[in-house]
Amino acid sequence: MEVTQSNFVNVLPEIEEAIKNCTFISIDCELTGLKTALNHINAFDTPKKFYEKVLNDCKEFLLIQYGLSFFRYEKKNDVFKHKSYNFYIFRKPVKKFLEDQRFMCQTSSIDFLINEGFNFNKLFKEGVSYLNNVEEDSYRANLEEFQRKLKESSISRTNSNDIIPIPDEHKEFIEEIIQKIKDFINSDDTEMEIPRCNGFLRRLIYQTCHQNFSDMVTLETRLQNKDRILFAMKCKTAQEKEDIMEKKMQDMLNTFENSIGFSKVIKKIIESEKIIVGHNMLLDFLHTIHKFVTPLPENYCDFKECASSLFPRVLDTKYISSTEPFKGLVNSTVLGQLLELVSEKPFEMPRYEVEDGCLSYNINDDKQHEAGYDSFITGLILISLWKYLGSKKNLSNGNIFDNLGHKLFDPYLNKIYLMYLTDNQYLNLSGEDLNPSRDHVFHLVFPKQWTTNNIVQLFSPFGAVYIAWISEVSAFVGLMKKDQAAVALKTLSQSDTYSIMTFAKHQAISAGLRPIAPSPLKKRKSNEGQVPNKKRRTDSFDGSSFSASKRSISPIEEAPEEVEENKSNKKNVFEEAEWN
Amino acid sequence: MEVTQSNFVNVLPEIEEAIKNCTFISIDCELTGLKTALNHINAFDTPKKFYEKVLNDCKEFLLIQYGLSFFRYEKKNDVFKHKSYNFYIFRKPVKKFLEDQRFMCQTSSIDFLINEGFNFNKLFKEGVSYLNNVEEDSYRANLEEFQRKLKESSISRTNSNDIIPIPDEHKEFIEEIIQKIKDFINSDDTEMEIPRCNGFLRRLIYQTCHQNFSDMVTLETRLQNKDRILFAMKCKTAQEKEDIMEKKMQDMLNTFENSIGFSKVIKKIIESEKIIVGHNMLLDFLHTIHKFVTPLPENYCDFKECASSLFPRVLDTKYISSTEPFKGLVNSTVLGQLLELVSEKPFEMPRYEVEDGCLSYNINDDKQHEAGYDSFITGLILISLWKYLGSKKNLSNGNIFDNLGHKLFDPYLNKIYLMYLTDNQYLNLSGEDLNPSRDHVFHLVFPKQWTTNNIVQLFSPFGAVYIAWISEVSAFVGLMKKDQAAVALKTLSQSDTYSIMTFAKHQAISAGLRPIAPSPLKKRKSNEGQVPNKKRRTDSFDGSSFSASKRSISPIEEAPEEVEENKSNKKNVFEEAEWN
Incomplete structure (x- = not known):
């Protein structure tokens, strides 16, 4: 069901009912942009760094459509009942009480949405408003102050x-x-x-x-x-004057209530402590908190604490399907493709049908990238993955899908998928993040003229490399053959053309734990004695993110030629990665 | 006529023809926002400062609709023929060749436009593209590089x-x-x-x-x-491969040509050196240069040189109607109201009609704030003002409206209206800006608790004041009675609660011409001897911008109560000023 400001108030009670009764809630959001021009993610960023980089994007872009799907397992009929809502989200200006908001749009995101049939006129005309707690407090304070003065001014x-x-x-x-x-x-x-x-x-x-x-x-x-x-x-x-005043006051209060709008829905979801499911949901999750609950903390630990206290049970179907036992079973974790894959063997989609008398989507609706539809198919993917996990343990549907069955998801709980990273696949909301060995990764500084090819050649005696560009003159370089790290560092340290140091050392310098030398080139020699030589894990190189090389002017996408082209091109890393 | 990417190429030749034949061109633009949250204009800003403050806005917001009206005076029938075009302007992303643009929107502007019926879906789906010279050069270079590589890769x-x-x-x-x-x-x-x-x-x-x-x-x-x-x-x-390659290359060139889009129109207008007319046109003018010609220079003098070489003859009907002899004749310079005023006595609207076989607007169309309509009525206002100037000199229409008649506008030429300022009414594109005396203006620093009332009380012995807030703890204060300046400064200098200095001194300090004292409060005493005492002009206080006091939570707009309310409120200055 489509929800705008014209039907929001009427629909709210049935949504509250759905929140109360559902087994889980799947979500999806559309945004005016994904990333600002700054803050490119580096393949070797940590989850903390990742958060710090996307934080600003969440503040600048708007969330303009919110999809909510409620899935309720009905044991007696062994069926998932579902209902979905597609909210247009836009806050109109409220003169005097709310700041006149400025927001950012990313052209490619707008173009993507308009091609998918997104209705911007409806958004701007009929969007449902929202306030986070800071905005709500400020609005309330301004309103009270105004009303106080209005009363005074009618006397003085x-x-x-x-x-x-x-x-x-x-x-x-x-x-x-x-x-x-x-x-x-x-x-x-x-x-x-x-x-x-x-x-x-x-x-x-x-x-x-x-x-x-x-x-x-x-x-x-x-x-x-x-x-x-x-x-x-x-x-x-x-008396007439007083009546007019009374009505004015009431109108203002009503406008205030309307302004809270969609935030009421999110508050109810938080109170319910129901499982929240998303697909590649990091940005959706961050925007949900920032826009409807409370401004995102600058500090990563504060964020984790805040997020897990608000949403204690979160599942990301992109993370789940990228890890065991699903990793080898699905060739794509792109939302639409994943749905197709989990609808076929070896998966078995549980029965599902629309809640009686309700509107929802049909799997054949051609509405991909409408938030409501995407939240719906995210829910379908979850129940199919769920069923698979349960079947492996020979559980009956009843046992899989009732509350006990939730334990099946324990290994995936509160782990949110992170795009672009080579060895940090998720952000762990309720525990320590991964801390993968980076002993085989080096920080390299080199002349501006260097291309991918120069780096590949430099490291060729030690096998293939994974290059994650930082700037025109620096990159992280990961060795495919991890056991070559020590010898590579030793061999390559002798140069005045470039400078190499271990990842660990670079992190320490960046964090201010070691003094930064005047120039990496000059500093190099004095570092030779410090090559770390910790025990190395023998993890195979993570194939799923094989290339962080820059692809700006590459003629044939994904063709072998592309790699060749890239060697002579340095441009933004990841600019064109998919975000599905 | 509405112009989108679907008819742009077809319409271009007739627009080029119209540019060649017209007497003048009137323009109007719609933008995604007017001002960022920063950079508030102060009533005592200079034109240079004004430019520097709005420059950033022009870079962040988009121009999304361009109205062009061509007025051609036909002497034999003594009639103005007109035709108008309303362009939707939006550049879709072009992968690999153009940066994926980020742009800012101001909620109140978006809300205003949607309420006026602006079609954002049409904008994003069918907008005409554009490139300024830097973007065009970069696109061309990327394209050539890509094509070179494409050819190589088909061999290597x-x-x-x-x-x-x-x-x-x-x-x-x-x-x-x-x-x-x-x-x-x-x-x-x-x-x-x-x-x-x-x-x-x-x-x-x-x-x-x-x-x-x-x-x-x-x-x-x-x-x-x-x-x-x-x-x-x-x-x-x-051979087949070569043909495919050839077609690919041609497609890329076509896409490039399409991307230049609306910039071609502006280039033709520049070449024509025709008179450009706008109403309160500063932002339209700046966006026109920045978006379609060349990035606006940071330096104000460079900007003037650039602007006047591109557009040697510019007229702003808001400026013209705000000055003699029109100032006393029109009670409002808001576009729609001004049109009504100049359609009645003592004005006389010259005859005008739509060019044969062309589409244009009718004065009764309810399309205000559609760029094309606004450019049309701006043109009408100009011809009525023009007629008035000529009639005063007893000139016949033929003599007024042919080329000789242009001299009538000489006093107004290249002077662009500046909103919000008390004593700098225009930016002079082709000469020195005004440099009004500010001997009666003081820079005041005071405690955070102070309100308008404190300042009014402080200066009450010297008459009424004009307060232009800078921050919560500082403001410029202008005396209504200019001859009180010296005595006011002398009297008010004795305080530890606040600090006062002349406007001139504050400007010198800001420009780094004098060392800034550690604290204005401590510095005060040593400055007493330096009170400047230049000869004072006796300009009457400019009534048209009487109040720069802050109006955030003021119950009754424009009511006397409002002034009272404002005394206890400090918020953004000018936030709600009209921009018409």
Whole structure:
């Protein structure tokens, strides 16, 4: 079901009911952009670094569509009942009470969405509002302050300090208006439009009217066709005035309630402590917290604490399907393709049907990349993976899908997939992140003219390398043959052309734990004695992220030629990676 | 006429014709935002400072609609013929050749546009592209480089460095694919879809295919429903291959040409040296240069030189109507209201009609704030103001509107209206800016608790003041009674609560011409001897910008109460000013 501001209030109760009754909730979001031009992820970033880099993106881009699917396992019929909602999310400006928001868009994201049929007119016209706790507090404080003043101002009067002398060139105009108001007072009319004029003249009219007719006439500025127009009205009785004031106050409160909007849904979900499921959900998850709950903390540990206290049970189907036992079973973890894969053997999709009398999606709807549809198929993928895990243990559906069955997901719980990284596959919300050995990784500084080819040649005696560019003159280089690390470092340390150091040392320097030498090239020699020689793990090189080389002007995508081309091109790393 | 990418190429020739034949061109633009949250204009900013503050806004926001109206005076029938175009402007991403753009939106601007019926779906789907010179050069260079490599790669072959060892877990899958390709080669099919898989596997397939079938099969990745799918095709003859390459090259060139898009129109306008007319046109003018011609210079003098060499004749109807002899004749310079005013006595609207066989607007169209309509009524306002100037000199229409008549606009030429400023009404593109006396203006530093009221009270012995807030603890304060400046400074210098200095001194300190004292409060006393005492002009206080006080939580807009409210509120200055 599509939800906009026109039906949000009516739909809210049934959503609250669905939250209460469901087995899990799957989500998906559409954003105005994924990443700012800065902050490129490096393949050897840690989860902490990753978080710090995407944090800013979450602040600048908007979340504009939210898909929620509720899956409820009905044991007696052995079926998953589902219902889905697709929310348009946009906060209109609320003058005086909320800051006029600025937000960022990424052209490729906008282009992607419009090609998928996203309706931006509906978004901007009918989007459901939202406030995080800071915005809500600020709004409430501003509103209370305003109402207090409004009440005061209906009693108190202006003092003479405010009187602006009427400039000579405007005296005639103001006198004309005074005459018009006098005529109006003597007429039977209840209101009169005052000739259009600029803000300064309107200010003078207010002042003059107040001096001369304060008990007989009140003025009001109205917007008509974008023009501000003054109206004079005969004064009301005290009771009438009070009623008008009362209604004004109530209207303001209603606008405030409406502004909280979608945040109410997220609050209910948090209260429910239900399992939240997403696919490659990191950005969705971060935006959910930042936009609807509370601004994301700068500190990574604070974030983990905050996130896991809000959402104690999170599952990411991209992470699950990328790890054992699914890794070898699926050739693609792209959402749509993964759905196809888990709908076929060796998987077995559990029965599912739309909740009685509800709207939801059909698997054949051509609505991929609509948030509601994507949340729906994410839920389907989860139940198929779930069933697979249970079947391996010879559990009946009833035992798989009731609460006990949840333990099947324990190895995957609260692990959120991280794109682009070579050896840190997830961010662990409720525990320590991975800390893979980087003994086979080097930090290399080299001349600007160098290309991929130079680096490949340099390391060729030690086998293939994985190059993760940092800048035009630096990169991390990972050896495919990890046991070659010590000999490679020793051999390559003798050069004035480039500088090489271990990953560990570079991290220590970056963190300020070691003094930074004036120049890596000069520093090199004194470091030779410090080659670390820790025991090496024999993990095979992670094939799923084989290339971090730059691909900007590469003629044939993914063709072998591309690799060759890349050698002479340095551009942004990962700029064109998929984000599915 | 509405112009999108679907009719742009067809419409271009008639626009070029119109540029050549017109008497003047009026313009109007719609933007995704007017100002970033930073950089508030202060009422005492200079034009230079104003430029520096809005420069960044022009880089961050997009121009999304461009209205162009061509007015051609036909002497024999004494009539202005007009035609108008309304362009949707949006540049889609062009992978590999152009940077994926990020842009800013201001919520209130988006809300304003959607309420006026702006069609964002049409914008994003069918907008006409554009490139400034830097973007065009970069695109061209990337394109040439790419084409060079494409040609090379069709000859050269990959070397063994690129070979990635196939991980054990993928060996079975790759062998399966090899068998499929073998079957395909032996079949009559011309192409075959390869089972969907992730990027890494596609890369392995490319490599394997190249090793085994390089002369029999070529691979191609296609986007289908957002998935990347590999297709194998039987190899073509050398001639066929060359033809395919030739077509590819031509397609790329066409895409490049299309990307230049609307910039071609602006280039033609620049070449024509025709008069450009806008209403409150500063931002439109800056965006026009930045988006379609060349990035705006950081330096203000460079900007003036650049702007006046590109557009030697510019007229701003907001500036013209705000100055003599029009100032006393019009009560509002807001676009729509101004049109009404100049359509009535003492003005006389010259005859105008739509160019034969062309589309344009009617004055009764309810399309205000559509760029094309606004450019049309801006043109109408100009011809009415023009007629008025000529009539005062008893000139016939023929003499007014032919080329000689242009001299009537000489006092207004190249002066662009500046909003918000108290005494700098315009930016002079082709000469020195105004340098009004600021001897009656002081820079005041005070405690955070201070409100407007404190400042008003402080200066009350010297008459009314104009307060232009800089921050929570500082403001410029202008005396209404300019002759009180010296005595005010002398009297008010004795305090430990606040610090006061002349405007001139503050400017000198800001520009680094004087050392900044450790604290204004401590510095105060030593400055007393330096009170400047230049001769004072007796300009009357400019009523048109009477208030720079902050209006954030003010219950009744423009009511006298508002001023009172403001005294206890400090928030952004000018946040809600009109921009018409």
